Amino acid sequence: MNRTHRPPGRPSRSRGPALIALALLAAAGLAVPAAAAPASAQAGCTGQSDQPDFGPNVHIFDPGMPSSTIQAQLDKDFEAQKDTQAAQFGSGRVAHLFKPGSYAVHDNVGFYTSVAGLGQNPDDVQINGDITVDAFNESDQGSALQNFWRSAENMAVTPSNGSDRWAVSQAAPFRRMDIKGGLQLFPASYGYASGGYVADTRVSGQAASVSQQQWYTRDSALGSWDGGVWNMVFSGTTGAPANSFPNPPETTLDSTPVSRDVPYLYVDDGGNYRVFLPSLRTNASGPSWANGGTPGDSLPMSQFRVVKPGDTAESINSSLDSGCNLFFTPGAYHLDQTLNVTRPGTTVLGIGYPTLIPDNGVDAMHVSDVDGVRVKGLLFDAGTQNSQALLTVGESGKHTSHAANPTSLQDVFFRVGGDLAGKATTSLAVNSDDTIVDHVWAWRADHGNSGTVGWTTNTADTGVLVNGDNVTATGLFVEHYQKFQVVWNGQDGKTIFFQNEMPYDVPDQGSWNSAPGTAGYAAYKVGPDVKSHEAWGLGSYCFFDTNPAVSSYHAFEVPDNGGVKLHSLLTVSLNHRGTITHVVNDTGDVTPDGTKPVNVPNYP
Structure with missing residues (x-):
C-alpha cells in the first residue's frame, strides 16, 4: 500500500498404490497422514541435539520464571523493534517462545518478531494478557499501514480488556491461536491497516475488521465477524459472514479445497524439542486442532541443523546433503551459493524472520521436484546483483503428481529493495505440480533506506510465476x-x-x-x-x-x-x-x- 505518500485519513492498499490410497483419503475429505516422506529427509543427519542452543536472538520462557523477568525481556525487545522509521529496515530479529503453562504478560510485537507457544496445541500455553500490534509510533499517525514482518502462533490468549488487538498489514500471520474473547484487526485510533492473514484460529467473541482494508481468514472458527472496507475473504471458517460481495464486500467459501497447517516447534513431555508436521487436509473447515489436536507426525530436533547467523551457504548445503532438515534462527544470512533442497520430505523452518540474501547474483534457494517439502517462515531479500529467481520450486516443464504429499510454502516473504538496492527478475517461481502457496507477500519496495528504491534501482519484473499444474494459493x-x-x-x-x-x-x-x-x-x-x-x-x-x-x-x-x-x-x-x-x-x-x-x- 501507499505507506509514505498517502494523505492522512485516506485508504491506500504417475502414482503407486500407496499414493493412490492417500489420494482416496484426500478425495473423501479425510486428513491425510504425514506419510513416510519425512523419514527420507532424516537419513544421515548426525551430530544434532534434541535440546539445541537456538542462539541469543531466541528467548525461551517457562512458567516458573517471574512474570516481571519475562515482561522486562519482552519490553526490551519491543523497544528495540517497535519504531517504524528505525526498525522497519533494521537488522534486529527476535523470537519469543513460551513453554507450556500460564503467563500473565503483555507482549507488544514489533518488527521482525515471532511470538509462539511451545505446546503441541494452542491451549498448552495460556497468555493471561495480550499479544498486541497497534499503531505504536507517533510517526505512524494512527495508521498501521507499515506494520509488516511480525507473527503470533500456537497460543491461547485471554485478553486483559476482552479483546486482543492485531492491527497489521502484510507479512504478519496470526496462526493456531485460541482467542478467548474478541479480536480487533484495526488500530486503537481507527486508522487504516491494509491486508492481513489468519489461519487455524478460534475466536470465541467477535473478530472486527473496521478500518482494515482487506483480510483473509482460512480454516478458522469465529464467534462473529464485523466490518469490511474493500475485500474480506473467508474459506473454511465457521462464523464467517455469508457470501455477499460487493455489498458488503465479503467473499465466503464453505471450505478450503486443500490446506495444511504449518510445521511448528514444540517441547515434548521429556523436555526435548520436536517439530510437528501437520497432515494434509482437503475441503477443510475449522481449526485443525479443534477436535483433540492436529493430526500429523513429528520429527526430533536431532534431525534438524539449527542454522545461526554467520553460517555459510556451503555448510548449510552440506547439512542438506547429509539428510538434515533446517531450522533457521533469527538473523541475516548472506548466501554466496544457492541452497539446494533435494530430498523428499525436507522441512525448512524459520522463526524470527530469518532473512536470506543472495550475493553475486545467485538464486537464494532451489527446491527439487520431489514430494513433501515444507518451507515456512523465511524472508528472501534480493541482493544488489540481479538474481533470476529468489526461490524456485521444481523444474520447468516437468509434471509429476504430488497430490498426496505436496510441497508447501507458508509465511514465505520476498522483498526487492527497501533494505538493499535489490534486484531479482522473479521472486517466486513455482514449477512443481500440486504446490500449496499459503500466505506469501512478494514486495518490490515502494519505500526504504536511502538509495534502495527507484524505477532503475530495485528492478523486478514479476512477483510470482506459476508453471505447475494444480497449484493452490491461499493468501497471495x-x-x-x-x-x-x-x-x-x-x-x-x-x-x-x-x-x-x-x-x-x-x-x-x-x-x-x-x-x-x-x-x-x-x-x-x-x-x-x-x-x-x-x-x-x-x-x-x-x-x-x-x-x-x-x-x-x-x-x-x-x-x-x-x-x-x-x-x-x-x-x-x-x-x-x-x-x-x-x-x-x-x-x-x-x-x-x-x-x-x-x-x-x-x-x-
Missing part, C-alpha cells in the same frame, strides 16, 4: 513489480484471496506497455493456453504517484474459454493517482475519483 499478496505481478501458466490452478498494488514509480506510459496498443501490465495474468483456473477475492489498486497520467488497460487478463473463472474482483485508484480502465479483460468501468472500488462479482 504481490505488489509493485514492473511487469506482470503474477503470471499463471499452469492448468487447474486456484487462488483464494489476492491483494495487489501496481508500481507507484512508472515514469511514463511509454515505459510501461505490455503490448503495442495495450497500456500497462495486468496484475494477475492467466496464460493464454490455460483451460481451467478459478480464483476468488481479487483486488488490484493503482497509485501512479510519479506520473498520474499513467494508466493500465486492465488489472486481470485471462483467456475467454469458459474454463477460467474469477469471482469477487475489484480495482481502486488510490487518491485518483492514475487509472485502471477495466477490471478484467474488457469488463468493468474505469476507476473513479474518491478511492471508490469498481466491482465485478463474477467473470465471465
